[in-house]
Amino acid sequence: MKIASLLILIPLLVSCSFMDRSKTVEPREISIIYSGNLDGELEPCGCSLEGDLGGILRRATILDQLRKKDSSIVTISSGGLLSNRPAEHDKLTAEYILKGFSQLDYDAIGFQWQDLAYGEEFLTADLPWVVSNWQGGFFAKVKKIRRKSVTFSFFSWLDPKQSPFQNISDKQSIVDDSTAFLVEKLKQAKKLKETTIVTTSLTLDEAKSQLPMQLIDLLISQAAYEEYGEPRWVENTLVLTPGSRGMRLGYLQIVLGAEGNIAEFSHSVIAMPQSVEDAPELSQWYSEYNQKIEENYQKEVAVRNAQRKGDSPYAGAKTCKTCHQSAYDIWKKSRHSKAYRSLSNVNKSFDPACISCHVVGYRKPGGFIASHLTKNLKNVQCESCHGAGVAHIKSKGIAPVENSTWSKEKMCAQCHTQKHSPSFQFDRYWLQVKH
Numbered sequence: 294m295k296i297a298s299l300l301i302l303i304p305l306l307v308s309c310s311f312m313d314r315s316k317t318v319e320p321r322e323i324s325i326i327y328s329g330n331l332d333g334e335l336e337p338c339g340c341s342l343e344g345d346l347g348g349i350l351r352r353a354t355i356l357d358q359l360r361k362k363d364s365s366i367v368t369i370s371s372g373g374l375l376s377n378r379p380a381e382h383d384k385l386t387a388e389y390i391l392k393g394f395s396q397l398d399y400d401a402i403g404f405q406w407q408d409l410a411y412g413e414e415f416l417t418a419d420l421p422w423v424v425s426n427w428q429g430g431f432f433a434k435v436k437k438i439r440r441k442s443v444t445f446s447f448f449s450w451l452d453p454k455q456s457p458f459q460n461i462s463d464k465q466s467i468v469d470d471s472t473a474f475l476v477e478k479l480k481q482a483k484k485l486k487e488t489t490i491v492t493t494s495l496t497l498d499e500a501k502s503q504l505p506m507q508l509i510d511l512l513i514s515q516a517a518y519e520e521y522g523e524p525r526w527v528e529n530t531l532v533l534t535p536g537s538r539g540m541r542l543g544y545l546q547i548v549l550g551a552e553g554n555i556a557e558f559s560h561s562v563i564a565m566p567q568s569v570e571d572a573p574e575l576s577q578w579y580s581e582y583n584q585k586i587e588e589n590y591q592k593e594v595a596v597r598n599a600q601r602k603g604d605s606p607y608a609g610a611k612t613c614k615t616c617h618q619s620a621y622d623i624w625k626k627s628r629h630s631k632a633y634r635s636l637s638n639v640n641k642s643f644d645p646a647c648i649s650c651h652v653v654g655y656r657k658p659g660g661f662i663a664s665h666l667t668k669n670l671k672n673v674q675c676e677s678c679h680g681a682g683v684a685h686i687k688s689k690g691i692a693p694v695e696n697s698t699w700s701k702e703k704m705c706a707q708c709h710t711q712k713h714s715p716s717f718q719f720d721r722y723w724l725q726v727k728h
């Protein structure tokens with residue numbers, strides 16, 4: 294019984310897609326190059342051949358070749374260009390990733406929370422980011438891509454539940470958690486028989502329950518680790534799973550139906566091994582990057598050397614502990630001792646606008662620079678209030694600490710400002726940290 298009905302179905306399906314195609318004047322065939330996360334990797338490390346399959350330089354070469362053969366090819370990314378666990382020195386790499394990527398001339402780029410690792414102000418490079426549920430005007434909410442007689446409407450959905458800002462009240466509403474706007478725009482696009490594309494870092498199952506799948510022709514779901522998945526149909530939506538770490542590119546050829554729907558597709562994955570040459574147009578960008586990375590490294594070495602020689606006037610709480618154990622124990626239990634983690638929890642440990650009040654001596658000689666260089670000066674410590682203490686220690690407590698003449702209130706006011714600590718009252722707060 295089942296086999297018989299299948300046999301009837303197959304010729305039906307074939308004739309359906311045939312009829313679909315006969316309605317349109319020109320065959321609407323289009324190729325799409327798509328890619329997933331870069332995760333902060335500008336190039337592969339090259340430590341192993343299996344892993345040496347990507348990088349912006351080779352990607353540029355492949356794109357050049359494909360565009361030469363087919364100038365109508367569409368290039369899209371689902372974002373995730375930057376890393377969600379960046380270290381300070383990665384900021385330079387991130388800057389060059391954005392600069393390099395802007396030279397690849399993508400049509401549209403989706404967005405993931407990790408792209409905010411250094412704040413929105415950092416994303417100044419000229420890239421076609423799209424965040425459909427962003428509140429405010431910083432990003433485009435939809436991007437139209439036109440080729441031949443085809444129009445694509447490109448969207449990206451940033452999952453509010455994955456927001457690193459959920460605990461910061463003034464950032465909570467950074468994205469819209471209702472899909473109403475997306476649904477409305479998708480409906481408009483479908484009415485115009487456009488082909489709709491949505492990228493998201495949701496998994497397919499999550500997307501099915503949260504997004505209006507019936508309005509989406511092409512969904513690019515959460516990236517898999519390194520390798521691309523096989524495309525899958527979910528009803529009439531074609532679902533793609535890109536890879537991560539900047540390896541490989543997805544190559545999708547589609548035939549569109551009269552409604553802008555995807556009628557047929559074929560799919561392959563392009564690896565980018567060492568044999569793919571580096572794109573010459575990016576060589577200046579690349580040598581500049583390497584030069585900056587080296588300069589940065591030399592600077593780190595200089596800072597470490599200075600610290601080893603004991604040039605900093607700051608000692609860090611562990612050193613104070615040797616003579617002031619009880620003060621240390623009280624401090625250790627306070628929230629001051631965890632202030633830096635609070636910043637990394639919200640992806641903000643690289644934002645100079647935030648660091649100053651969550652560490653010791655930021656922007657002062659010998660003070661906090663970056664967590665990997667000045668580990669002992671993370672968090673609000675003794676010397677955030679008392680001032681530098683090395684001279685005091687060297688004198689075995691005879692020389693006063695730097696801020697010894699300050700009032701208690703003045704110490705707190707450095708950081709407990711109206712803007713950052715609206716309910717601050719000295720008496721109530723002091724009781725909690727008194728030692």
Ligand code: HEC
Pocket residue numbers: 608609610612613614615616617675676679681682683685686689690691692693694697
């Ligand atoms: C080698 C031991 C030693 C170390 C290490 C030390 N202190 Fe002291 N500290 C003393 C002594 C001794 C006194 C004087 C105590 C007194 O007068 O009752 C003192 C007094 C103080 C006082 C109160 C008097 C004043 O100068 O205002 C503060 C505040 C203080 N220390 C902070 C610190 C801080 C902060 C650190 C770490 C950066 C630190 N101390 C490390 C020995 C030390």
Ligand code: HEC
Pocket residue numbers: 460461635636639641644646647648649650651707708709710713714715716717
């Ligand atoms: C002028 C000093 C100052 C600056 C600048 C500052 N903070 Fe804070 N931050 C504070 C103080 C003070 C508190 C404690 C507030 C309170 O509980 O009254 C705090 C608390 C926090 C907390 C803990 C909130 C909680 O309830 O768990 C987070 C997270 C935080 N800040 C993030 C940031 C971020 C992100 C930035 C940059 C956008 C920033 N801070 C900039 C002083 C500052």
Ligand code: HEC
Pocket residue numbers: 610613614617620621622624629673674675676677678679700701704726728
């Ligand atoms: C949030 C700010 C702040 C932090 C952090 C802080 N202190 Fe204090 N500390 C004060 C204030 C304010 C006083 C003055 C208390 C007073 O005058 O009664 C004080 C007093 C002291 C005293 C003198 C106590 C006395 O009985 O005279 C010592 C010693 C001291 N602190 C050491 C430390 C050490 C060591 C640390 C770190 C482990 C530390 N403090 C962290 C604000 C701070």
Ligand code: HEC
Pocket residue numbers: 628629631632633635636649650651652673677678701702704705706707708709719721722723724725726
């Ligand atoms: C260098 C900046 C800085 C200074 C100076 C400072 N604080 Fe804080 N304080 C913070 C930050 C940042 C937090 C939030 C820590 C976190 O939760 O991550 C905080 C949190 C607190 C909290 C916990 C608040 C809560 O809601 O649980 C108390 C209490 C507090 N501070 C008291 C004081 C007092 C009293 C002084 C002055 C004697 C002082 N602080 C000086 C930065 C500072």
